[in-house]
Amino acid sequence: MPTATIDSKGTQFFYTDSGPVPGSSDYTTLVIYHGSAFTGDTFHKLLPLGAKDNVRLVILNRRDYAGSSKYTDAELDDLNAARKTALERIALDVANFLVWFVDTQHPPPASADGKTGGLALMGWSLGNATPLALFAHPEVVPKETYAKLEPYVRLLILYDPPFLTFGHDQPPDVYSPFTDPAFKTPQEIFDNFQYWVSGYYDHPDLGSRTVRGMDFSKRGKDASAGHFTPKEMAKNYDGLAAARTEAPMIFNMKNVLRQQAQRALFDEEMARTILPRTKVVHQYCTRTNWFCAYGFIETERQYKEQLAQGKKVRPIAFQEIKEANHFVHWDDPERFWKATAEAIHGNVH
Template identity: 50%
Template sequence: MATYSTAKVGPEGIEFSFADSGAVAGSNDYTTLVIFHGSAFNSHSFHKLLPLASSHNLRVVVVNRREYRGSSRYTEEEITHLQEGRKLFLERIGLHVVEFLQYFAETYDIPKITVGKDKGGIAVMGWSIAVATVLAMLGHPDTIPKEYYERLEPYLRTAVLYDPPYHAFGYEITGDVDAYNPWTDPTIPTAEERYKTFQYWVSSYYSHPDIRSGSMRGLDYRHRTDQASIDNTAKEDMAMMYEESAAVRTDLHMVIEPMQPTIREQAKMALFNEELARTVLPDLRVVHVVCLQTHWHCIWGYIEAKKEYESCVAKGQKPRPFDFVEIPKANHFVHWDQPAEFLDAVAQAVTTFGHV
């Protein structure tokens, strides 16, 4: 069982609970992979990665986002901002992410980015809806002090977008398809019951025959499949890693109106704004990881993000550089079902960017 510590960051003293695999013995160029978990399933869902980290020259740090076990809860005022879709809510998330990364880099004296820019430093990962958490630190530069970015620049070299749903970018659904969505299922009367359905839907293994078409037609829209990660998860682990109340209070409002247009603007600024790509952490690279048997929300997020990036490049624009990494035979919980294979794919992606 992972041992958790508490970081108190920034002038507000916001607390983040985290577990750390520790410095890699004998290495002065290891990369620190900081992971922010998704909705309902907290950082314990990544604890299998910790004992595997050093073999990849990685230090893995798994963080409980605010509202989750051991980390600061949101105030009622902040929850109101979230429910109203206010930019201020995302700005504060971005500031606190930057403050945590600074805290960890400086407190634990981790290696800085190497001259070749392929080792050392920090790769910050968001899983699922927490991709919006990672993008928050890039999409609101006017609210994050310039010196914060300057202190972080010698460390932060990669942002890993791990299997994000289309909501993490604020994309819309296109085409006339009967796409199942647990958030809008009219047969589910309460938010709590939506999350009970969500457990099986989000952790199933799906079959998407053609993700190259650029269309939503032909994706797998089943409510769940015969094989789901949660079916093979011990009750003890579920008790540790599943926090329905935190998700209902916070994450549920991230994937619906009125926050979705605000998230859309954040993603455009963070990833595709040329001026910000040039001036805010200009050496930062982006790796978008998609699991090919994940649920359709993430497949659609991948299709749309790839399409938007390639469109920018075709027009001669210069967004943040992307690599797109596909993991076959993997679902949204590949880090739980196949931790060694997942960490191998991530380690390769963050150390061979642009050469994959």
């Protein structure tokens, strides 16, 4: 089981690596961080698809998920108390893993035009808060670490992030699987969540960029999780890890997540000084759950507002994946990969 030991404390991350692209000296390495409850295994269908597009895939399991280090009681306390320290720790973990990867695997650096080589970071769902952390906490990530990564990190792909990732305010009087009174414990909540999050929803007015007409159904159509075999579910789903590590983010950390996202995306000084060549692609799926559809609408609105004010923030391109739900990488990996390869090669504007 491949693991990376990334610091002097012995912090480990389990990862899967498709390996260098044969015969290529300028491949891009895509590093993927999974979302809540569903593990990195859900991305394994992508592993054979990358080489034809000159991409190496590295899929991590985040802290507390199978093969990666558990959080200590003190670290869990930071999460539950919504301390900024919890996100700073995530930023260091991301930075240290990437430095470890560069030092031990020697991937090609980014090309001068930013379209080949280097590292592209991808988060999925609430897991987007993990790579976002790298761009928001220079007070804890050493300058020499950023200097080491600067020739490599060129792209951040936000794959269908929910509004929670950015600390956006929730619209009033709408259904949330996290406050449904039918489910009492964190484990019960996440067992319901797996079907809600993976359904297909109809948002007929998504093009208007408002919440009006959005599908707030309690359960979408034909949930992807409903098609997992018991063996697939055992590998791909970990409700206990989610209850330990994601529930605090969902219920307690709105303000610190908002501060992190604002710094990572909309702080001019951060954009100029922290991995400044990094561009952002926000992938949104037209039949995703409302958490993620609203995450796209509100983030795009804020980005356009920043540009209208003349601010030089981190460049963001918004990429639509039509008729896709939150699990398009599982249900239709070829279609998801086609969109992702376009993003990696700089063909999304």
